[in-house]
Amino acid sequence: QTGSANTNPSDSADDEYITNVSIGTPAQVLPLDFDTGSSDLWVFSSETPKSSASGHVTYSPSKSSTAKKLSGASWSITYGDHSSSSGDVYTDKVTVGGFSVSSQAVESATKVSTQFVQDTVISGLLGLGFDVGNTVKPRAQKTWFSNAANSLAQPLFTADLKHQQTGSYNFGFIDTTLAKGPIGYTPADGSEGYWGFTATGYSVGGAKLNRNSITGIADTGTTLLLLDDDVVNAYYNNVESAQYDDSQQGVVFDCSEDLPSFSFGVGGTTITIPGSLINLTPVSDGSSTCFGGLQSSADIGINIFGDVALKAALVVFDLGNERLGWAQK
Ligand SMILES: Cc1nn(C)c(C)c1CC(=O)Nc1ccccn1
Numbered sequence: 001q002t003g004s005a006n007t008n009p010s011d012s013a014d015d016e017y018i019t020n021v022s023i024g025t026p027a028q029v030l031p032l033d034f035d036t037g038s039s040d041l042w043v044f045s046s047e048t049p050k051s052s053a054s055g056h057v058t059y060s061p062s063k064s065s066t067a068k069k070l071s072g073a074s075w076s077i078t079y080g081d082h083s084s085s086s087g088d089v090y091t092d093k094v095t096v097g098g099f100s101v102s103s104q105a106v107e108s109a110t111k112v113s114t115q116f117v118q119d120t121v122i123s124g125l126l127g128l129g130f131d132v133g134n135t136v137k138p139r140a141q142k143t144w145f146s147n148a149a150n151s152l153a154q155p156l157f158t159a160d161l162k163h164q165q166t167g168s169y170n171f172g173f174i175d176t177t178l179a180k181g182p183i184g185y186t187p188a189d190g191s192e193g194y195w196g197f198t199a200t201g202y203s204v205g206g207a208k209l210n211r212n213s214i215t216g217i218a219d220t221g222t223t224l225l226l227l228d229d230d231v232v233n234a235y236y237n238n239v240e241s242a243q244y245d246d247s248q249q250g251v252v253f254d255c256s257e258d259l260p261s262f263s264f265g266v267g268g269t270t271i272t273i274p275g276s277l278i279n280l281t282p283v284s285d286g287s288s289t290c291f292g293g294l295q296s297s298a299d300i301g302i303n304i305f306g307d308v309a310l311k312a313a314l315v316v317f318d319l320g321n322e323r324l325g326w327a328q329k
Pocket residue numbers: 035037038079080081082083221222300304
């Protein structure tokens with residue numbers, strides 16, 4: 001068995017990717033942010049304060065004949081950008097891309113932070129990280145993919161995110177036609193709940209890869225490519241107008257700049273992010289100053305290959321072999 005779901009950028013800056021998920025009986029369709037950087041499936045619901053839920057599609061367990069309260073269970077999550085949510089837990093049927101898990105832990109939000117209240121294009125997150133990262137107490141719950149894995153043709157999923165176009169999350173199979181180059185595989189470290197891996201080196205503007213390895217995570221739930229300062233500086237030293245903008249909390253440059261590409265080595269292959277994908281968006285509507293898709297990870301303590309990097313590749317999240325595959329697109 002397999003599943004295949006379309007995913008769409010939430011706005012003109014590709015800030016997030018939205019994937020529709022069916023929950024309950026009859027199906028309640030919610031737009032969720034699939035996040036390989038976390039392991040909770042949580043939703044805005046009938047239990048979310050009305051003022052917070054305003055503008056969001058919500059899940060109502062009372063309207064689902066297959067919903068069951070998970071007695072005594074609660075959850076609470078804080079993301080690296082300090083956004084957060086918490087609540088209680090139901091189990092219900094959850095279908096993604098035509099594949100159903102009959103009893104999936106659906107975490108209902110009774111509290112959500114301002115960032116989520118304001119982000120009305122999504123109704124929650126569907127974690128695709130490792131189960132060890134799930135926050136439900138007293139007993140951690142499995143992710144939708146973990147519950148599905150044993151029934152899928154292969155225990156893996158792929159992410160094919162695109163700039164301003166419809167992409168896909170495929171479960172149980174690899175559609176190699178989505179890629180232009182070979183898939184390079186490298187071990188994945190799931191011990192922290194993330195999909196951790198090590199890139200063997202990097203280069204700017206098509207130069208030969210150096211041998212400075214970069215250890216980080218493949219994170220569909222983070223917009224940017226967040227790397228060490230020495231890498232970020234090596235890149236922006238090639239961008240004439242680049243400067244750090246305090247108010248924007250990042251490097252900005254003239255939108256007219258012809259940005260160099262950024263390449264990294266992984267699993268014996270090279271993934272090249274075209275400069276165009278690193279010109280993320282004007283800092284404000286109509287501005288001729290643009291915000292960089294590559295920014296510093298110095299304040300985070302972990303390197304994050306977010307959507308800016310993932311958009312350049314077909315990425316295979318292979319749970320069965322504890323490995324990540326990257327192919328140029
Ligand atoms: C770890 C981290 N530090 N900083 C500054 C950022 C932006 C991150 C990544 C992050 O927070 N990702 C995220 C946020 C909300 C939902 C899902 N993923």
